[in-house]
Amino acid sequence: MSTTLETDICILGGGIAGLWLNARLRQQGFSTLLLETATLGGGQSIKSQGIIHGGTKYALHGKLTTAAEAIAAMPGRWRDCLEGNGELDLTPVRLLSPFHYLWSPGGLVSNMAGFFASKALRGRVDAVKGEALPAVFQSPRFKGKVYRLAELVLDVPSVIERLTELAGHSLVAAEPISIERDDNNQIACVRSGDLTIKAQRYVLTSGEGNQALQADWGVEQPAMQRRPLQMVLVKGPQLPGLYAHCLGSSPKPRLTVTTHPTADGQWCWYLGGELAEQGVDLPAAELIARARKELGELLPWVDLDDSQWATLKVNRAEPAQSGLVRPDSAYVQGVHNALVCWPTKLALSPHLSDLVLEQLQQAGVTPRTAQPVHALPQPTAATPIWDTCF
Ligand code: FAD
Known part of the structure; x- marks a missing residue:
């Protein structure tokens, strides 16, 4: 009818x-x-990483762009919603991490340190040390630097x-x-x-x-334009929570890691950043091998022996530029x-x-x-x- x-x-x-x-x-x-x-x-x-960006990722070349300015208000607006004081009541939504982080595996960040400490980024990028470090970086084997961003990570399904x-x-x-x-x-x-x-x-x-x-x-x-990605997923019972961009030598994050709860009680690391952009056309097995090597170099103390691996191809759809x-x-x-x-x-x-x-x-x-x-x-x-x- x-x-x-x-x-x-x-x-x-x-x-x-x-x-x-x-x-x-x-x-x-x-x-x-x-x-x-x-x-x-x-x-x-549902395939996104759930990061409520404040624009810092777009400032990795050392200056704030229009994009960084336009997006700067978003974490505050989402936080208000999560706390029940915003335009929509999102109090039942699961917050995966109150902060997203930026980490440099070695001395690389030294030439960015002045910029991160600048007035323009005050309150948006703060260096963290010692006990304030996320647990995964508290290993004595970690020699890099960690910055906390005024950004949050949400469980998108919720x-x-x-x-x-x-x-x-x-x-x-x-x-x-x-x-x-x-x-x-x-x-x-x-x-x-x-x-x-x-x-x-x-x-x-x-x-x-x-x-x-x-x-x-x-x-x-x-x-419309499509920008393709091939993301990597790693699932294991013991994976520590990690919500961070790893700085590389280009203005884009070398790796972006978020951690998500799975229905069978395990945790899944979802890997994006340059790994996913540059791995778009690789066979899944080759990209997984690259991701394993990358994690082995960056976080060698994390045990990935019993993990399961997968990749996911997905397009970002946007207005053509x-x-x-x-x-x-x-x-x-x-x-x-x-x-x-x-x-x-x-x-x-x-x-x-x-x-x-x-x-x-x-x-x-x-x-x-x-x-x-x-x-x-x-x-x-x-x-x-x-x-x-x-
Ligand atoms: P979609 O989520 O694609 O929704 C479109 C909907 O329309 C779908 O449900 C589809 O089934 C439906 N549909 C399609 N055709 C029709 C039709 N003819 N009639 C009716 N319905 C139809 N952004 C962030 O801010 N933070 C992140 O951490 C982040 N991570 C990302 C990670 C990845 C791997 C990707 C791919 C993107 C990420 N993004 C992130 C970007 C973000 O996911 C997208 O900008 C956003 O989800 C787009 O939402 P949308 O509602 O426009 O599109």
Whole structure:
């Protein structure tokens, strides 16, 4: 039986961007429907490392960029939410680490030390020593330096779970979606199987899926870029908690390690950074061998003998930039009666929803329609990758 629902805002895609925006819009009194064709968070979001960046990673060449400035407010906003004082109540979300760290394996950081101690970074990068060091660096064999960043690391599956709760009945498990346009190229409605949705505004937050939606709609701009990664996962019963970027000789982290709890009671190190960028085209076994060697050199006192290893290929989907560089901030582009969005970082989802709210306000879009009542199936949350990759 066909169903037509009307809502203020129709959101396409339930990753972090769509779910965060949905919660903010509902809070502002808008009726919403969020359509998800697979699982909530199952695109990039659940595959992310969960670091709520404050921009320090982008300052590793020794100066603050616009990106570093734009993202600087994000850790504070997320912390407020975790403490129940922010724009969304994220008190049930699991904090994996209150800080992310930066470590230099040898004397390399000495030429960065002045910069880290500079006024610009005060309160954002603090040297730590002795008992303040994370346990993994307390080995007598560790000879490097460690800096604590004003950044935090979250358990992303629990963020998705909480945002799903905040969505109430606004979520819909959709079949493949088609966009119907009118003579002016505006979106007339969105169809999914027997369901038709009409809205004041449509918001595309489908990550990599935005490209196909735009093609279906017949709109080429904004163009999207993919930046691929091959991440490495190491699982073991005794892995110590490690949340840190390892400094290398380039402005990008040589290695970024986060640690995640698995369903079978073990811990998983999730390895990104240059290892994952440069290993994109390597066979999994070769990249794993490279990762083993890297960890053996950097943290030789950590016992990895009984660990299991896996890799995961994943694309970062973002607005196209010249030279495949990383965009600077969250991205929202108005196209006719829709907004095409990419947060570019999980951490920037609050910024993305600010930009959407601003654009709605500028266009005079206000809450008008009551929240539609429906009995359509709801999408389920994605399973954490550390429980599916091994
Ligand atoms: P997605 O999470 O991909 O969500 C899009 C959703 O849309 C999916 O659920 C998908 O199923 C759905 N969809 C697709 N097509 C359709 C359609 N036609 N109709 C309806 N729904 C559709 N950022 C950080 O801030 N910190 C980090 O530590 C971090 N680590 C990362 C590590 C890796 C390996 C990667 C790849 C990225 C990382 N990022 C990180 C970036 C971050 O993950 C992304 O910027 C963010 O998750 C993108 O969210 P999204 O909601 O736009 O997309």
